[in-house]
Amino acid sequence: MPQSMIANIVARTSLVVLLFWPFPGAAVADTILDREQFTGDIGERQSSFLALDLTSGARCVLAGSDLETRHAPWSTFKIPNTLIALETGVAESIESWRDWDPKLRPAAHYWPDAWRQGQTLQSAFQRSAVWYFQDIAVEVGAPRYRDLLSDWEYGNADVPTGSDTFWLGGPLALSVTEHVHFLERLLTGALGVDDVHLEALTRVAAAGNLGAFKLYGKTGSGPAQAGQFSGSFEGWYAGWLGQDGKVAVVFAHHARGAHFSSIRSFRQDFAEVLLKACGYR
Structure with a gap:
């Protein structure tokens, strides 16, 4: 990951805004990351991000994210x-x-x-x-x-x-929300997928470490306009973090840029920056 994208994450995290959202049972504090603190990373791109902590039920959202449009x-x-x-x-x-x-x-x-x-x-x-x-x-x-x-x-x-x-x-x-919802249900056993098959997915999706966590995920991208490979591209990085043999967090990042090279590394790199800013490091 470029050093410019991981610098000052601790400082950025201190600028997080805490809000309360309605969840079943007790209220859970959600973390809203101030988009202005990441303007240098985002540039002219569009970026929407959501992470869900499976232990607390708290969400971490990049302010200004479009979480409901389907892609x-x-x-x-x-x-x-x-x-x-x-x-x-x-x-x-x-x-x-x-x-x-x-x-x-x-x-x-x-x-x-x-x-x-x-x-x-x-x-x-x-x-x-x-x-x-x-x-x-x-x-x-x-x-x-x-x-x-x-x-x-x-x-x-x-x-x-x-x-x-x-x-x-x-x-x-x-949508970004639906992507996270699917991963949550999958990895908490709600879909009834065979444990052997989940273990196989874990093996193929392993993507290294993110601080104290194991990172799992998959990128995806394509032209925003069908067949227009020289034009704007949209892309994803979606996955989860594991720690001590358990899934801790699920997340999805959707991005759009002027061309493929503008999002190729950004999809995953910026997702990792945001996960660290959410406190997962």
């Missing part, structure tokens, strides 16, 4: 899609291998070399290899996706019959 999940959909592949038996494990068929899945101009080869479920997740998950989408089928995503309260659960790209630009879409 395509892009490659963050690999979090539920990996679980769906395992839960339905389309993939037996994260080691399930698929050969790349360039005739069936011809490489687009933007494909990195790492996509242009066979993959396991784990490598496809970590390399964000789209074609592997397109194959999974065909085998799972729209009816099973719609049923599972509706049960999981994953955004609008909109999966058209016959589509193998429904998470890339839509019509599947969810």
Whole structure:
């Protein structure tokens, strides 16, 4: 992470505003991060962020965030899609291998070399290899996706019959709040996902450390206007923090910038800055 983005986090945290929001039971103090303290980091980008502490129920929000507008999940959909592949038996494990068929899945101009080869479920997740998950989408089928995503309260659960790209630009879409809600329910056991499959997801989503916490997550991005790769891009970083073998925090960061390079690193780097400003360090 650039040093300029992590400097003065402690000072920034001291400028946090505490508000009270209605939660069932006792009131819980939410942390609202003053956006003006991060103008140097955000620049001309749009940035919306929400974190939920699973122990206290407190939220940490970047002031001025749009938490309710829905956006395509892009490659963050690999979090539920990996679980769906395992839960339905389309993939037996994260080691399930698929050969790349360039005739069936011809490489687009933007494909990195790492996509242009066979993959396991784990490598496809970590390399964000789209074609592997397109194959999974065909085998799972729209009816099973719609049923599972509706049960999981994953955004609008909109999966058209016959589509193998429904998470890339839509019509599947969810808000920052819905993203966090899904991760909360998933990681607290409310969705009934097999523990073995959750452990597999934890392995593939591991992203290093954030201070005293283990960081897990997935990026995702795509052109804000379909097919306009030279224009503005939107993107996500969504995941969770673990400590002492337990999930402590779930979060989602949505960003938009003038081009892909403006959000490529920013999606995750700024999410980490905000998590530290929330007190998770």
